[in-house]
Amino acid sequence: MAPETSPGRPPVRTDGGETRYAVGIMSGTSLDGIDAACCSVTERGTNEEYPYEVAVESFVSEEYPDDLRARIVELCDEETGTVDEACRLNVALGYLLADVATRSMDEAGVDPDDVDVVGSHGQTIWHIGSPEAVPGVARPQRSTLQIADGSVIARETGVTTVSDFRTADVAAGGHGAPLAPYLDATAFSDGEHHRSLQNVGGIGNCTLLPPLPGRDDVRAFDTGPGNMVIDAVVEILTDGERTYDVDGEMAARGTPDESLIERFVDDPYFAESPPKTTGREDFGHGYARRFIDAGRERGLEDADLVATATAFTAETIADAYERFADPYPDEVFVSGGGAYNPTLMSMLSERVACDVDRLSALGFDPDAKEAALFALMGVARLDGRPNNVPGATGADEPVVMGKVSLP
Missing domain, CATH: 3.30.420.40 (ATPase, nucleotide binding domain)
Structure with missing residues (x-):
């Protein structure tokens, strides 16, 4: 009872x-x-x-x-x-x-x-x-x-x-x-390695775990949009017929526009030092519409826009580690819906300077x-x-x- x-x-x-x-x-x-x-x-x-x-x-x-x-x-x-x-x-x-x-x-x-x-x-x-x-x-x-x-x-x-x-x-x-860091430190810290537990839900957030951390040793913050911008871009482009990019298929057919990514990574949020949080009020549908408009000005087709939004999420995560992870993690374990997007996972592996795997590799259902x-x-x-x-x-x-x- x-x-x-x-x-x-x-x-x-x-x-x-x-x-x-x-x-x-x-x-x-x-x-x-x-x-x-x-x-x-x-x-x-x-x-x-x-x-x-x-x-x-x-x-x-x-x-x-x-x-x-x-x-x-x-x-x-x-x-x-x-x-x-x-x-x-x-x-x-x-x-x-x-x-x-x-x-x-x-x-x-x-x-x-x-x-x-x-x-x-x-x-x-x-x-x-x-x-x-x-x-x-x-x-x-x-x-x-x-x-x-x-x-x-x-x-x-x-x-x-x-x-x-x-x-x-x-x-x-x-x-x-x-x-999430309360569970991360409870269940996923390691005796030897510096780990990042990266969640890619609507918003991306990471927990930076040193070996065997105490409460004062754990750092975490929102890295920026996770699936939120990708999902909204897909929903807008398909007039609501799709609410997300199934298995990253649309992104896989397109080519990311690195100049557009660089422009949007220049947002003040990404340079702000942790602790910090964000949400739909910053990276919701209004943001996605501006993202699409900027892409159309550069002549991007639908698949290119989704590929660029996906690479943008990967880049904001990699950028967060470069700016704020000291020391840089030895390994990154990904959970959330983004872990099931193979295109996003591939882009993340290319941009992050350490091993990237799904949380399931640690024996826990992500x-x-x-x-x-x-x-x-x-x-x-x-x-x-x-x-x-x-x-x-x-x-x-x-x-x-x-x-x-x-x-």
Whole structure:
């Protein structure tokens, strides 16, 4: 059974070595669907800062219905998003995420009564990575907003739910992102090699792991667009018939325009020093339309535009390592939807000055990675353990992130 908790800080458990079940739910900026992982989480007691082992017992993924995905895209656009739609979808997505979480428990053969926590990231609809002043408020602040109400998820699943993770880090002066380094340092550090864990979802982000890192040794940041610009370019060029480049086929037929890539890599975001975050508000459909217009001016055909957008993502990742990875990684392991784009993976291997492989090479299902992260973070929240990485987010100190909703 889930332990008794309260919306305040729960007591730290002292029963080291206990294995518990937790479900993590993730919906990313690429809006390709909802992922849920039912995980077993064991306290190993060998590392006070990263004291868990995580194993994925089941993983399920469900695409958004086309109409709902279109509504979320509109909600994330400052020209079309409305307060009433944010209110409406906050509850509706809670029900949808709860259904996928329940499916993951069923797939694992685990009764909800035996699950300690559901950790839900929700769906980001807006993220402001640079402090902004609000009239009447003395301190400029960053802000971030994820929807999919935790109370709905808790009620529907019957399991204590932790949601709204990012805001505690923001309140501590951080960006509220990236959060993946907590799992990366827990599961993927090596005793000898400097590694980069590169996620290529809607946004690209990397975690730089030295051998056997402590909390202060881990650095991470958003490298820029992952699949977001590629997907939007494909969607615009095909009038919505395609939402992404299946297996990188369009890009493989085209030729990247290196001059156009160089022009767009000159964006101030890429030169900004970490910690830093970005999102759809910077690299969404408006950015993709400008990218296409610039390519058309240079006479690029559709396949060339997709090839250029794909190479642009690869170049921004390679550029980030050249600028900010010190020391340069010995090896890069890629997860996220971009890991399944062979054209992108080939371009990345050509531009990054070390070995590049998929995360599956480390024996971990890359599809389940982000969902497993929120299962782990939910457990840490119930245990009262800090689950941010200040070296990645820029927070003033380690904090316990997540708001608790009881069933």
